[in-house]
Every structure is written in C-alpha cells, then in structure tokens.
Amino acid sequence: MSSQSAESVRARFEEAGQAHVFRFWDELSEGSRASLLEQAEEIDLGELGDLVAKFAAGDGDEGPALAGLEPAPYIPHPRHGGSPEEWAAARRLGEEAIRAGRVGAFTVAGGQGTRLGYDGPKGTFPVTPVTKKTLFQVFAEKIQAAERRYAARIPWFVMTSHANHAATVAAFEGAGYYGLSADRVSFFTQGRMPAVDRNGKILLEAKDRIAMSPDGHGGSLRALVRSGAVAKMRAAGVDTLSYFQVDNPLVRCVDPAFIGFHLRAGSEMSSKMIPKAYPEEKVGHFCRRDGTTVVIEYSDMPMEMQRERDESGRLRFVAGSIAIHILDVGFVARVGGGESGSELLFHRAEKKIPCVGEDGDVVKPEEPNGIKFEMFVFDALPFAENAVIIETLRQDDFSPVKNADGKDSPRSAVEDQLRQFARWVLAVGVELPVDDTGLPAFAFEVSPFFADDEEAFAKRWAALKEKPVIKEGAVLED
Numbered sequence: 001m002s003s004q005s006a007e008s009v010r011a012r013f014e015e016a017g018q019a020h021v022f023r024f025w026d027e028l029s030e031g032s033r034a035s036l037l038e039q040a041e042e043i044d045l046g047e048l049g050d051l052v053a054k055f056a057a058g059d060g061d062e063g064p065a066l067a068g069l070e071p072a073p074y075i076p077h078p079r080h081g082g083s084p085e086e087w088a089a090a091r092r093l094g095e096e097a098i099r100a101g102r103v104g105a106f107t108v109a110g111g112q113g114t115r116l117g118y119d120g121p122k123g124t125f126p127v128t129p130v131t132k133k134t135l136f137q138v139f140a141e142k143i144q145a146a147e148r149r150y151a152a153r154i155p156w157f158v159m160t161s162h163a164n165h166a167a168t169v170a171a172f173e174g175a176g177y178y179g180l181s182a183d184r185v186s187f188f189t190q191g192r193m194p195a196v197d198r199n200g201k202i203l204l205e206a207k208d209r210i211a212m213s214p215d216g217h218g219g220s221l222r223a224l225v226r227s228g229a230v231a232k233m234r235a236a237g238v239d240t241l242s243y244f245q246v247d248n249p250l251v252r253c254v255d256p257a258f259i260g261f262h263l264r265a266g267s268e269m270s271s272k273m274i275p276k277a278y279p280e281e282k283v284g285h286f287c288r289r290d291g292t293t294v295v296i297e298y299s300d301m302p303m304e305m306q307r308e309r310d311e312s313g314r315l316r317f318v319a320g321s322i323a324i325h326i327l328d329v330g331f332v333a334r335v336g337g338g339e340s341g342s343e344l345l346f347h348r349a350e351k352k353i354p355c356v357g358e359d360g361d362v363v364k365p366e367e368p369n370g371i372k373f374e375m376f377v378f379d380a381l382p383f384a385e386n387a388v389i390i391e392t393l394r395q396d397d398f399s400p401v402k403n404a405d406g407k408d409s410p411r412s413a414v415e416d417q418l419r420q421f422a423r424w425v426l427a428v429g430v431e432l433p434v435d436d437t438g439l440p441a442f443a444f445e446v447s448p449f450f451a452d453d454e455e456a457f458a459k460r461w462a463a464l465k466e467k468p469v470i471k472e473g474a475v476l477e478d
C-alpha cells in the first residue's frame with residue numbers, strides 16, 4: 001500500500017474517533033504496518049459508528065419487544081399427531097428436488113468454539129463412538145449417502161472464519177475431501193467485526209493487530225452473497241439450501257421431508273423445532289409477532305413466560321430452535337445483499353477481550369472489558385415469506401458439541417449417537433443390552449453409508465444374507 005493510501009486510512013480513523021488504533025505506528029515494521037492497514041480497511045467505520053451510537057444510547061439493549069408475542073404454529077411430527085400422509089407427500093416432494101439437483105448443503109463453521117476449548121476448526125473434532133470420525137467426515141458421508149440414494153449432485157458450501165479458513169481447507173485436502181469430489185465443496189470466509197471497549201473505541205489485541213472476531217452465524221447471509229457462493233448456486237441450478245451448524249453430529253444434513261414442507265409452502269426460510277424438555281432449557285423460542293415469525297432467545301424471555309402452560313398443561317412457548325433451516329437462495333440474495341428493509345441487526349455481547357494497554361503490553365481481563373458484535377441467522381426469519389416450522393425428534397437431529405464436558409459435550413454426543421444406533425438395531429429385532437435411557441452397554445457404530453436413518457437401516461439389514469454381530473467395537477460400514 002502506498003504511503004498516500006496509508007495516510008488516507010489513518011485520516012478516516014481519526015475522523016471516526018479511532019486514531020488510537022495506529023498509536024504504535026512508529027514502532028511497527030513495514031510488514032506489521034501493512035497487515036494493520038489491511039485489517040483497518042476491512043472495517044466499515046460508518047456501520048461501527050452507528051452501532052456504537054445505538055448501543056451507547058441504550059437502543060437495542062432492552063431486548064426484543066415482548067408485547068403481542070404468541071407461540072409460533074408448527075407442523076407436528078407423525079409420532080406426535082402429525083399426518084403420516086402429509087409427511088410422506090412432503091418427503092416425495094423433497095426427494096424430487098434433490099434428484100433434480102436443486103438442493104445444496106450449507107455448514108456454518110466460522111465460530112470460535114471457545115467453550116469446547118479445542119485447538120483447531122471444530123469440524124475436525126472427532127465425534128463418532130468407535131472410529132472417531134470427525135464432524136466434517138460425518139457430514140461428508142451423510143451428504144454422499146444422499147447423493148447415492150437420489151443419484152444426485154449435492155454441492156456443499158462451508159463457511160469458515162479468517163482464523164480457521166486455512167486449517168479447514170487443509171483438513172479437507174488432507175482427508176481427500178472425505179470422499180467427496182473436490183469440485184463439489186466450496187469454502188468461503190465470513191466477515192469480521194472489531195471489538196470495542198465500553199466507550200466504543202476499537203481494541204487492539206497486539207500493537208499491530210485489531211481485535212476482530214467473526215460477525216456471527218447471521219453473517220453467513222451476506223458472506224454467501226459477497227463470496228460469490230450465491231452466484232455459483234444459481235449457475236448450478238441450486239435454489240434451496242440446507243443450513244446446519246458444524247457442531248451437531250446427529251443432524252440430517254439433507255432431509256427430504258423438511259425440504260418438501262419448505263417447497264410446498266413456498267417458504268423463503270424454514271426451521272426445525274423440538275419441544276423444549278423443561279421450561280429452563282436454554283434454547284431460543286419460535287414465536288409469532290405482527291404476522292411474522294421470530295426467535296426470542298431464552299435470555300430475552302422472562303422466566304414466567306417460559307413457564308406458562310396451556311389448558312392441557314403443555315408449555316405454551318414450547319417450540320425450541322435448534323439452528324437447522326432451509327433457505328431459499330433468492331431469499332439469501334435479497335437479505336444477504338442488503339436489500340433495504342431486510343438488514344440483519346447486530347447484537348452486542350460483553351466479553352473478556354485480551355488487549356494491549358497504553359504501554360503496549362497485553363492485558364488478559366478477569367471481567368468483561370469490551371463488546372463484540374454478532375448477527376444471528378434466525379433474525380432473517382421475520383423477512384421470510386411463508387416461513388414454515390416443522391417438528392423434529394431431538395433424538396434423530398440434535399446433539400450439539402458445545403462444552404468440554406457435561407451437557408452438550410463430546411461425551412453426550414457420543415452417547416446420543418449410540419442411543420440412535422441402538423434404536424435402529426432394536427427395531428430390527430436384534431437383542432441389545434441397553435439401560436433405561438436407551439444407552440447400549442457397549443460402543444459400536446453405524447456408518448452413514450450403511451444407513452442414515454431407521455428406515456434405511458431396516459432395509460439394509462433385511463437385505464443382508466449374513467447378519468453381522470453387534471458387539472463391542474463393531475462397525476457397520478458401507
């Protein structure tokens with residue numbers, strides 16, 4: 001960068017009251033100056049200024065409006081009163097779309113995974129009970145299993161962050177794209193936002209580095225547009241995206257019934273819900289407000305509301321969000337392209353952000369000292385026409401790896417996979433010792449190539465001349 005353009009960047013920062021970002025400039029090497037400028041150029045100072053002003057004025061701090069909030073309607077699962085015929089018809093419609101090559105898979109994998117404390121992209125975390133396949137491998141195999149079943153091409157889009165992009169691509173390359181053909185997988189990096197202190201001043205994490213973090217899973221919509229992924233989808237005839245998070249090994253990556261319900265309704269964004277297990281469960285709630293669908297986070301809904309029950313004694317706000325969606329590609333283009341009136345708002349989160357002090361030394365704060373800004377993908381729901389919500393079974397779709405131990409941990413995810421495999425095995429009449437939670441007495445594994453749901457398992461099992469013995473360490477492969 002010429003010294004002239006360096007001057008103009010610095011002048012813009014000065015004008016925005018952020019000149020301190022360059023306070024160590026005179027000490028920096030040429031290389032450090034260049035990388036600091038590159039980061040600085042990425043920042044939309046106008047957007048940041050608006051955010052700081054908004055939050056400083058207290059706007060947006062009070063949480064979402066709760067007046068007039070109603071529980072959102074959803075399509076019940078056949079096990080809970082849904083119509084089996086309706087589900088079968090939706091499934092056929094979804095299958096048709098998959099066969100026609102209209103469906104792509106989309107994984108958001110740009111998170112920082114701080115709670116898990118694993119060093120590396122979360123998708124490279126080993127999750128299966130016996131062979132310790134990684135999350136990326138599990139998804140890749142589920143996608144391939146669907147490709148085989150429907151004789152279809154299913155492109156896979158993976159959103160990374162600046163911090164994990166290179167390591168993610170390297171992991172795919174190192175693993176031979178987990179059996180997928182490389183031209184079917186696209187990676188793109190999400191945007192970042194600078195962290196600020198309580199006065200709205202941008203924080204430095206080193207003398208030559210701004211504290212930047214990914215702009216949230218909601219940043220995926222604009223990243224899909226900016227990266228050219230949307231254009232790529234359109235060129236390939238993909239108009240429907242199956243969105244899921246990188247941390248959930250149970251997710252059905254390509255679920256034909258879900259896709260079918262979405263298409264049948266002409267929905268722009270559809271969601272899966274699970275009934276909350278108990279009022280305090282920390283999931284967002286699907287609600288309706290002013291004719292639109294919204295997700296109200298557990299932290300934004302008063303506990304007495306979360307405890308409300310209907311006449312039948314059921315939780316009134318029962319529909320928990322598990323971050324599984326179908327997105328219409330035209331909708332992504334509209335919202336992600338920043339078409340006016342449909343911008344996602346940023347949320348603020350107070351965090352402990354290591355940063356350099358006046359003397360240039362890095363301080364690791366004990367208490368939250370700054371603010372990060374993130375967008376949430378479910379904030380796109382109010383902009384979606386005909387948003388559909390369907391019920392799914394937690395046991396077959398949701399067991400996230402969030403924490404190092406306890407709830408939503410590697411261990412609970414292994415156990416939930418084991419319970420699922422055990423259910424499939426028991427359903428074909430094989431005897432298996434399980435405890436009263438359905439957990440088998442030993443670890444074994446079913447590869448997605450062998451079967452990826454109970455019905456596929458039963459079919460595959462019935463077709464086997466010699467039935468394998470289900471014992472400790474058994475792996476049912478392709």
Ligand code: UTP
Pocket residue numbers: 108109110111112113114115116122159190214215216217219244245246247402
């Ligand atoms: P989480 O809310 O669990 O956040 O992300 P996280 O950053 O992964 O983990 P913690 O909170 O630091 O422990 C849910 C999903 O959204 C993705 C994550 O990769 C995960 O799949 N995500 C989150 C992004 O892709 N980008 C983001 O900026 C944030």
